[in-house]
Amino acid sequence: MTFLILFLTFFKIGLFTIGGGYSMLPMIEDEVIVRLGWLTQEQLLDFIGVAESTPGPIALNLATFIGSAQGGAVYGAWGSVVGAVCATLGVVAPSFIIILIIARLFEKHMNAPVVRGFFYGVRPVVVGLVAASVVSLGIAVFLPLVNLELFASLSTEGFDPVSLGLMAIIFVLGGLRFGKSKKRLHPIALVLLSAVLGILLFGVAGL
Amino acid sequence: MTFFKIGLFTFGGGLAMISVASREVVESKKWITEDEMADIVVVAESTPGAFAVNAATYVGYKVGGFLGSLFATLGVCVPPLVIISVIFFFFDRFKENVWIAAAFKGIRAAVISLLFTAFLKLLRPMEKTPVTIAVAVVSFAVTLFTGVNSIYLILSGGMIGAVVFAVLARRARSRLAAAPISAQSSAEGEESPADKPTGGETQASAADKAAPATAPESTADAPESNAETPAGTASETLLKHPPENQEVPENAQKPADSPETPTTEKPRSQGGEGGEE
Numbered sequence: 001m002t003f004l005i006l007f008l009t010f011f012k013i014g015l016f017t018i019g020g021g022y023s024m025l026p027m028i029e030d031e032v033i034v035r036l037g038w039l040t041q042e043q044l045l046d047f048i049g050v051a052e053s054t055p056g057p058i059a060l061n062l063a064t065f066i067g068s069a070q071g072g073a074v075y076g077a078w079g080s081v082v083g084a085v086c087a088t089l090g091v092v093a094p095s096f097i098i099i100l101i102i103a104r105l106f107e108k109h110m111n112a113p114v115v116r117g118f119f120y121g122v123r124p125v126v127v128g129l130v131a132a133s134v135v136s137l138g139i140a141v142f143l144p145l146v147n148l149e150l151f152a153s154l155s156t157e158g159f160d161p162v163s164l165g166l167m168a169i170i171f172v173l174g175g176l177r178f179g180k181s182k183k184r185l186h187p188i189a190l191v192l193l194s195a196v197l198g199i200l201l202f203g204v205a206g207l
Numbered sequence: 208m209t210f211f212k213i214g215l216f217t218f219g220g221g222l223a224m225i226s227v228a229s230r231e232v233v234e235s236k237k238w239i240t241e242d243e244m245a246d247i248v249v250v251a252e253s254t255p256g257a258f259a260v261n262a263a264t265y266v267g268y269k270v271g272g273f274l275g276s277l278f279a280t281l282g283v284c285v286p287p288l289v290i291i292s293v294i295f296f297f298f299d300r301f302k303e304n305v306w307i308a309a310a311f312k313g314i315r316a317a318v319i320s321l322l323f324t325a326f327l328k329l330l331r332p333m334e335k336t337p338v339t340i341a342v343a344v345v346s347f348a349v350t351l352f353t354g355v356n357s358i359y360l361i362l363s364g365g366m367i368g369a370v371v372f373a374v375l376a377r378r379a380r381s382r383l384a385a386a387p388i389s390a391q392s393s394a395e396g397e398e399s400p401a402d403k404p405t406g407g408e409t410q411a412s413a414a415d416k417a418a419p420a421t422a423p424e425s426t427a428d429a430p431e432s433n434a435e436t437p438a439g440t441a442s443e444t445l446l447k448h449p450p451e452n453q454e455v456p457e458n459a460q461k462p463a464d465s466p467e468t469p470t471t472e473k474p475r476s477q478g479g480e481g482g483e484e
Binding site: 013036062064069072080094114116118119121128129132135136163166 | 249251257258276288310317319344345347349358363367371375424
């Protein structure tokens with residue numbers, strides 16, 4: 001029963017939130033904390049911090065975590081695995097179905113003026129959205145005192161020049177082209193490199 | 208599959224994924240073009256559900272039909288499932304581990320760089336006209352300084368785009384058929400300039416500069432009010448009119464709240480746009 005509820009709850013969350021992980025948070029709170037009473041506010045906040053910093057989309061991380069927590073609470077270790085799977089499938093299923101339908105329709109009506117006009121207008125919106133997330137994430141990381149609520153877990157004081165330097169290194173490396181094939185470094189290599197630099201700078205050197 | 212890799216190395220939400228995904232799918236595998244990627248980002252952002260899952264499903268569909276989308280979606284789901292399940296069991300220790308915290312702090316800084324790359328990748332295939340640039344600047348400012356849900360921005364952007372596009376197409380065709388249409392649309396045409404009397408005047412200058420915080424608002428409005436007069440097939444305009452009136456005031460209020468900061472941030476985004484052209 002728990003598993004079915006997990007699946008359906010996350011199906012609902014996936015179906016009714018637009019714009020990805022962060023816009024899901026209010027609804028997850030409503031459903032999981034208020035309606036079902038599965039987690040406390042602190043547990044969720046704690047985990048949002050982890051969901052942000054671990055690989056994978058935040059929405060999926062949260063679904064997996066809440067599924068583990070609830071399945072585990074009711075059925076023990078195996079329950080938490082099954083719970084995680086149920087919640088994840090639940091949050092993914094609506095996207096999957098909707099995108100499949102849209103993809104089919106889109107391929108057919110790609111050249112309809114309304115569709116092309118829609119994309120003509122939305123593309124710049126998305127460019128703006130991404131630009132805004134660059135800036136707000138930048139503020140959160142480089143100026144941790146200016147606490148944007150999303151990244152409240154960062155707690156160094158004032159300006160953080162080390163992060164800025166690290167970002168600059170990564171950015172320059174990402175822009176350079178290496179070798180005869182003129183290939184840029186793979187983003188994944190950059191992420192791994194930044195993790196190593198993070199350990200060296202913040203962990204070993206204690207900056 | 209590829210999306211397993213993408214899911215594994217996506218930090219900090221779906222938008223950061225764009226940069227990894229487009230490297231894999233566009234540059235390495237050459238499954239789709241940069242242009243198609245930009246469209247997929249638009250669809251993924253404006254449909255329900257997690258951005259990363261939407262994007263994965265769509266790319267999968269383009270590449271390999273139903274099976275492709277199934278595998279892409281599973282691929283993007285599995286890494287979080289495994290990683291989070293593991294973390295779940297060691298949750299308390301994980302939170303306190305200094306080394307992990309240090310690594311993640313480094314990664315967060317790098318994610319900014321990845322996001323910026325994603326921004327450039329989306330900017331490149333975008334058509335650059337005064338209208339699209341204005342829309343980009345407005346959505347940037349509104350997102351940064353207000354809590355407006357991005358779906359409203361996307362919907363208004365889509366409507367602006369549809370209207371502008373219709374106008375462009377109509378102009379390109381010819382104006383021979385204008386006589387009967389203008390009779391129909393006169394009722395519509397009178398309304399909209401009345402709603403936004405300043406829009407038409409400021410448009411020309413603001414569209415070029417778009418520097419002050421409030422100007423982009425009027426540029427975004429202006430094309431609509433201009434657009435409706437000539438475009439005005441009665442039924443279409445009627446459908447589009449009410450929602451726009453709801454959304455635009457919402458946007459218009461907010462940037463006024465933060466008069467100082469926009470000026471510091473704007474040049475940055477515009478510099479990026481200028482540099483790309």
